[in-house]
Amino acid sequence: MKKFAYLFAVIGIACMFTACSNDDDPAMPGASIPAKTYTAADGLTLKLDGTEAAGQIVSFTPSNDGKATLSIKGAPLDISSIIGGMMGGSKADQTPNLTLPTSSIIPGSAEVTIPVELTGDASSCSFTGSTETTYCTFAYEGKVSEGALDLSLSNIKLKNTSIAGTYNLMSDSPARVVWDGSEFDLMGSDYNLRDLILLMTTKYPMIELDGNKYNVMAALAAVLKSVTFGEDGSVTAVYADTKTPGLPEVTAPKGLARYVIDGNNTIRLFLSPEAIIAAQASKADDNTNEESEAFDPSVILGKINIEGLISKVVPMLSTGIPLHYGDVVNDAVEPDPNAVSFYLGKETILPILQDVSPVFEDAELRTQIIEFAASQAGDMGPLAQMFLTPALEAFPNIVNNTTTEVQFGLNLKKQ
Structure with a gap:
């Protein structure tokens, strides 16, 4: 009997130690942290x-x-x-x-x-x-x-870093402009929108930088120094600070844009609106809140197909902007294996232009836009007004009915 009593005592003591040991066991990591x-x-x-x-x-x-x-x-x-x-x-x-x-x-x-x-x-x-x-x-x-x-x-x-590297803007041909559509009458001659865009942006000095006047393409080349596609998916740029004498170079911070290669010579560009807004806010000066008297923004917005525009643009903020890349398209430029065009294609640009085109169907608003553009062109104002008047009148029909191809982008050369 004593042997059984001794056995039960040993079992009881063992159970006590086991119970104490369980009480002291560490809890599962994160057990009390809620979702x-x-x-x-x-x-x-x-x-x-x-x-x-x-x-x-x-x-x-x-x-x-x-x-x-x-x-x-x-x-x-x-x-x-x-x-x-x-x-x-x-x-x-x-x-x-x-x-x-x-x-x-x-x-x-x-x-x-x-x-x-x-x-x-x-x-x-x-x-x-x-x-x-x-x-x-x-x-x-x-x-x-x-x-x-x-x-x-x-x-x-x-995983795909084939386009990673630093690219300089091609100063002799910085922009890719392709627009195939019907022509319009300009001073008795047939003209198309592509030729007009190139004429207005390459021939006439309209933009003042650091005391000098540049045409649009030259100003673009003077401001944008390089673009870097990082192996980490970042997109950064070096550009000239146009508000500081001497146009010192500035490097954009990381985080404003990212990219991935999506196949078929297409990348998807992801913008960070919050980071971009924050970066712009940090540069705000006393002129930031000045309003132009040339336009009433509510009138312009009232003419645009806002719902259609939002349905096309907004999804790209999460799915990425499709950006094609390929050979430079410009007869004046010698072929260069290191030169690459990065551009938006017809599938992205044309639907947006169609939603914006009602703005140019309003004769009064069209006149305001032309007068504003002429005022910004300085001495070239009368010429700008002469070119823009027939072009903007023809714009809605060209965009909605006759455009077969349209591409806008930058021509870059890899270092």
Whole structure:
């Protein structure tokens, strides 16, 4: 009997120690951290290569087994106040809420989902690793608690880097202009819109830079120095600061635009509206809020097919702007294997022009536009007015009925 009593005592003591041991076992990492969507205004710190990134949303979803899922996407951008400011007066109060979708910070993806392994305790965890998407690979690390999420992304590398490099603008032929459509009468001769655009932008000095006058193409070449497509999907540019004497060069910050190669000589260009607006706001001066008396923006907006325009332009903020690249099209330029045109094609440009064309069907508004353009042309004003009058009258018909091809872009030469 004593032996049984001794055995039960040993079993009881073992059970006590086992119970105590279970009580002291560490809780599953992240067990008390709830699922939450974090924004910059609500606990999110997101950095890309050490630089804080704007306009992103990160969702944290734990799975109660020491794992979780992170979802990164662009934050919708509210532009109601911008549109209201353009409308002016009482019409601004009637502006409906309008938000724009944006892309994630990862090139080529509207939204990226990352499964992570959590380390730490129930209420505070960290994670690290690397992953890939259709277009790129990248590394991540971060930490999360109930009220905050810190996430750092680094080492983004596109899987296709065939166009990566730095390109200079071709000064002798900086722009690609292709427009096949019906002709119109200009002083008794047949003219087309392509030839008129090239004439107006290459022959007559209309733009003043640092005390000198340039035609549009020359001004473009003087301002845009180079464009770099990074292997990390970034797009940056070096340009001249036109507000500073001597036109010193400035490098645009990373984060304004990203790209991926989408096949068939096409890239998709992703703009970050919030980053662009922030960059412009930092350069604002006392003249920023000056209003032109030449136009009433609400009249112009009232003529444009806003709904159609929005339906075409807005989706590209999250899916990317299709930008083609290929050989330079210009008879005056010798073929160069390092020269590349990056351009918007007919499928993107023409539907937008068709939504804008009603502006030029209004004779009074058309006159205002022509007079404004002439006033900006200085001594060339009368000539600009003479050219623009028949062209803008013919514009709606050409855009809606006879255009078979239209392309606008830049001619660049790889260093």
